[in-house]
Amino acid sequence: MPVTSPRRSFGPALAVIAAVAVVGLAIRLGVQISALDAARSDLANAQQTASDLRSATTAGLGPALLDGRMGKPADLLAQDLARLGIKPQSVQMVGATPAGRGLTVARFIAEGRADPAAVDHVALWAKANPRSTILEALSLSGAGGDVRIELDALVHEAGPGPT
């Protein structure tokens, strides 16, 4: 009776298993590469969208009129008004709305004394900074030139800004 070598009997089976494994793994690799391409494409699109959104946010409002890191916004505004010829007696921030990028739209009410020339300076100053301030209301009355100014201004928040 002839004796069959175990090596000879496992040879074809092993070859078939190896061939099946190679084909299967090659197919799987092809599918994976396709999925990888899709994932990279999605990533590129997402990064582009994020970049566009950042540009849109950056182009929104600004520059800030007052830098909250340099002091209290109301005090800074009082200094600006004094430079324009107003004698501010009180400047109060009465409201604030976050505007992104570390900016806030703040509403100020300033009261003091002024002459028409100083009021004109304030109006021209607001006109020259339309992206940073809006003159909401103004009144000048009385013999002493009592003035009340209500304006919105962009304020850079005191905390660290966005990176």
Next chain:
Amino acid sequence: METLTIAGICLAILLAAANLRVDREIDRAQGKADAATSLIQTRTAEASGVQRVANAWRTASTVRPAGVVDCALGAVAKAAGGPVAISRLGYANGGVTVRLAAQPSDTVVTALRAAGLTPPPRAAPPASDPAAPAAPAPPALDFQTSAAECR
């Protein structure tokens, strides 16, 4: 046959390693995509908020141009031919009202009208007593203008 089998096994091992490597690459890319998606959500909310505030800002800036104050004061000075006393000045909702300290001459009033400053409309007499004699017109000290009217 044996050589081919061994080569096939080696190729299978290489393909398996490549499969693992590509799996990791896919995971890494998907992780980055997830992070980017999260960033997009954050920035979308931020951009939406900024856009809303920016639109409101632009609208307010258009409706309330501060230059009308300078225009009105300049028109008053030009109409009077020099400095003129003002007892009250008001600016609100994009309009300016000026109250002169003294009755202006007809020439000044004409010049003010030409510059776009007009007296505010007078209140109508009460309807309950239409037969009542009309009250004497107050002196025209008040003038008003807006960005569209001021020249």
